[in-house]
Amino acid sequence: MDIPLFDCNATLGLLRGKPAEACGTVETLLAEMDRLNISSALVWHSHALQTHPEDGNRELIEELGQGQGQGQEQEQGCRLHPVWTLLPDTGGDVPPLCETLTEMHAAGARTARIFPKAMKWSTAEWCSGPFFSQLEERRISVQIPIGEIGFDALHELLKAHPELPVVLCSIGYRENRILFPLLQQHPNLYLDLGPRNSVHNLIPYFCSKFGAGRLLFSTGWPHHEAGAGITYLMYAGISDEAKRQIGFENLNGLLEAVQW
Amino acid sequence: MVGVAEKNSIAHRARRGEPLADVFVVDAHGHIGHWADLPLLYADAESVIEEMDRIRIDWFCFSSIEAATGLNFTLGNNNAVQAVKKYPDRFFGYIVLYPYHPDGVMAEIERCEKAGLRGLKIHNVHGASYLAEAYRPGFEHADRNGWPVLAHTWDEKSVKEIRALAEEFKNANWILGHSGAQIYKPYVEIARACPNAWLELCCSLTPNRLVERMVNDVGADRILYGSDMNFISAAQQIGRVALADISEDDKRKILGENAKGIFKL
Numbered sequence: 001m002d003i004p005l006f007d008c009n010a011t012l013g014l015l016r017g018k019p020a021e022a023c024g025t026v027e028t029l030l031a032e033m034d035r036l037n038i039s040s041a042l043v044w045h046s047h048a049l050q051t052h053p054e055d056g057n058r059e060l061i062e063e064l065g066q067g068q069g070q071g072q073e074q075e076q077g078c079r080l081h082p083v084w085t086l087l088p089d090t091g092g093d094v095p096p097l098c099e100t101l102t103e104m105h106a107a108g109a110r111t112a113r114i115f116p117k118a119m120k121w122s123t124a125e126w127c128s129g130p131f132f133s134q135l136e137e138r139r140i141s142v143q144i145p146i147g148e149i150g151f152d153a154l155h156e157l158l159k160a161h162p163e164l165p166v167v168l169c170s171i172g173y174r175e176n177r178i179l180f181p182l183l184q185q186h187p188n189l190y191l192d193l194g195p196r197n198s199v200h201n202l203i204p205y206f207c208s209k210f211g212a213g214r215l216l217f218s219t220g221w222p223h224h225e226a227g228a229g230i231t232y233l234m235y236a237g238i239s240d241e242a243k244r245q246i247g248f249e250n251l252n253g254l255l256e257a258v259q260w
Numbered sequence: 261m262v263g264v265a266e267k268n269s270i271a272h273r274a275r276r277g278e279p280l281a282d283v284f285v286v287d288a289h290g291h292i293g294h295w296a297d298l299p300l301l302y303a304d305a306e307s308v309i310e311e312m313d314r315i316r317i318d319w320f321c322f323s324s325i326e327a328a329t330g331l332n333f334t335l336g337n338n339n340a341v342q343a344v345k346k347y348p349d350r351f352f353g354y355i356v357l358y359p360y361h362p363d364g365v366m367a368e369i370e371r372c373e374k375a376g377l378r379g380l381k382i383h384n385v386h387g388a389s390y391l392a393e394a395y396r397p398g399f400e401h402a403d404r405n406g407w408p409v410l411a412h413t414w415d416e417k418s419v420k421e422i423r424a425l426a427e428e429f430k431n432a433n434w435i436l437g438h439s440g441a442q443i444y445k446p447y448v449e450i451a452r453a454c455p456n457a458w459l460e461l462c463c464s465l466t467p468n469r470l471v472e473r474m475v476n477d478v479g480a481d482r483i484l485y486g487s488d489m490n491f492i493s494a495a496q497q498i499g500r501v502a503l504a505d506i507s508e509d510d511k512r513k514i515l516g517e518n519a520k521g522i523f524k525l
Contacts, residue, residue: 001276022468036503037264037275173464174298198464198496200489201311205301222468227274227503228496234277235315235495243277 001240004248005230006040007033008216009143009169009192011223012063013046013056024222026063026080033079036226038219039248040079044113044143048085053119054094056085061107081255083143084109087119088131097134101260110255111167113143116153123149123157132161141165141254143192151178158186165254167192167216173199183210190254193246194218195228203236203246212242216251262508270511274502279316283512286319286519287312287494289410289437289462289486292343293325293336300325300490305343309350311494318516319525320351323381323410325491327356331386333368341375352523354381354410359394366397379408379523390421403429408522410435410460419446426454433522435484438463440470451478458522461514462488462497471504471514480510484519 014023024043033041043064048056060082084104087094094100104112112135116123123132135142144154146168158166169192171179176199183189183206191197191206193215206215217233219226233247264275273280294303302308303325312320322343327336333356340353355372357365357380369380380402382390390411402409411422413436423446426434434457439447441463450457459474459482474483485501487494501514519525 003276019467035263035505176299195465195496198493199299199301200491200493201302201307202493225466225468225470225500225504227499228466229499230503231274231277231315231499232493232496234275235311235498236277237310237314 003243004039006248006251007219008042008251009218010041010043010221015046042081042083044083053085053087082109084112086112088128110258111141115148117148123153136161136164139257143167145170172196190214192218194220195224212245215246217247270502284516285317286516287487288321288484289460290320290322290489291325295325323354323356328383329385333358337372344376353377354379356381357398359388359392381410383412399429402432408433412437423450426457435460448477451482458484460484460486462486464492475506480513483514485515
């Protein structure tokens with residue numbers, strides 16, 4: 001069965017420490033998606049992490065726009081979806097979030113990514129409560145690599161903002177003894193099904209414990225082998241309906257749930 | 261290259277999650293068992309067989325985790341023997357060696373060989389060098405019998421040690437586990453220098469296009485598919501080959517044709 005796939009984690013640009021060939025471009029991403037029959041992808045830009053969110057977000061939109069101008073991919077606007085890297089305005093170096101959200105909306109971005117550790121801010125309520133409340137009000141999902149927050153802070157965030165969908169990224173199978181209780185307690189926690197958590201039979205186990213509605217198909221392109229993410233899902237011992245949810249519908253549903 | 265759009269190609273079927281029915285598939289690096297270090301969700305042989313059937317993996321070449329990383333050698337090797345007895349047409353068992361055993365390695369090899377295991381697995385989790393004197397009787401036995409020896413490799417030191425062994429024990433087949441996962445060049449060098457050295461692929465977190473690069477540098481004839489199941493998902497690992505941007509023939513070699521002679525299947 002041809003199950004459509006919506007990748008929740010692709011990166012444009014070059015991440016620090018990665019070889020030059022791991023620099024993601026719109027052209028190479030679309031070629032890989034075509035080769036592997038991946039319908040859509042969420043993309044964020046490495047410069048948003050390594051330079052500044054404002055620079056990275058701007059470059060992301062420019063690159064997506066230039067890609068659209070290449071002609072061949074008329075439907076590209078529907079295939080590549082920008083992920084807005086956000087930073088609270090607590091340091092005085094970015095506009096208030098309401099302004100950023102207006103800009104994000106105008107750019108067609110419906111999901112965000114944050115890097116609290118790298119950008120040295122706290123997700124605690126006393127520091128960033130209003131920031132998360134604004135995202136929660138609009139049901140804007142937030143991608144967070146586990147190394148950027150830690151489990152205790154994540155637990156507090158999920159508890160304080162139960163309507164904020166949080167997509168946990170880059171979590172390895174060695175941490176599942178801590179992850180599973182979090183999933184049990186917080187229905188607003190979703191899991192990016194990236195290569196780090198590829199333990200044998202995770203997907204059927206997850207579906208039996210937490211349902212198929214909180215797993216998101218992920219490749220980790222261009223840093224990891226996208227084919228692995230595809231067969232991880234497609235050969236999983238779950239129903240085709242569950243595969244369809246994980247492969248496409250869960251992520252699409254998160255984007256469609258946004259209330260501007 | 262044959263892509264996912266080519267009906268009945270390996271890529272086409274893998275993209276759809278269909279069994280690779282006419283492809284001879286050998287998983288050269290597997291396990292059964294559990295380990296305190298991390299939660300393995302399914303430790304039993306049955307869950308492995310179910311996964312093999314979904315993908316249509318013909319043979320699973322494995323060792324016990326209890327022995328390989330848990331250092332409980334007798335229990336672990338016994339578990340491997342039981343699994344091979346239960347699935348003699350699907351399971352090929354490696355004997356895990358413990359170089360610090362006061363009686364040496366041969367007693368365990370002889371015991372397990374009689375029970376049906378026909379290869380060696382070595383791991384350096386206990387800190388011993390693969391060049392330790394205590395291993396030598398086992399490697400001589402593998403050499404006399406043309407056995408496969410699967411070594412956990414990760415860094416330059418481990419690859420260098422296996423290269424020395426492959427150059428000395430030329431009749432044994434030396435399988436380098438996790439090839440290319442952390443370092444790359446030493447694997448290319450050993451594959452080019454030693455015709456009895458094989459690059460096995462399993463690893464959860466590998467650089468993009470590793471398989472394509474390896475095929476280009478050493479040829480598909482020198483590469484083996486392995487999953488690390490029941491640590492890592494065989495379903496996930498097979499996509500690295502089945503959906504790689506390489507030829508259909510190269511995929512067949514890596515997935516199982518190369519392993520036929522090594523494991524005498």
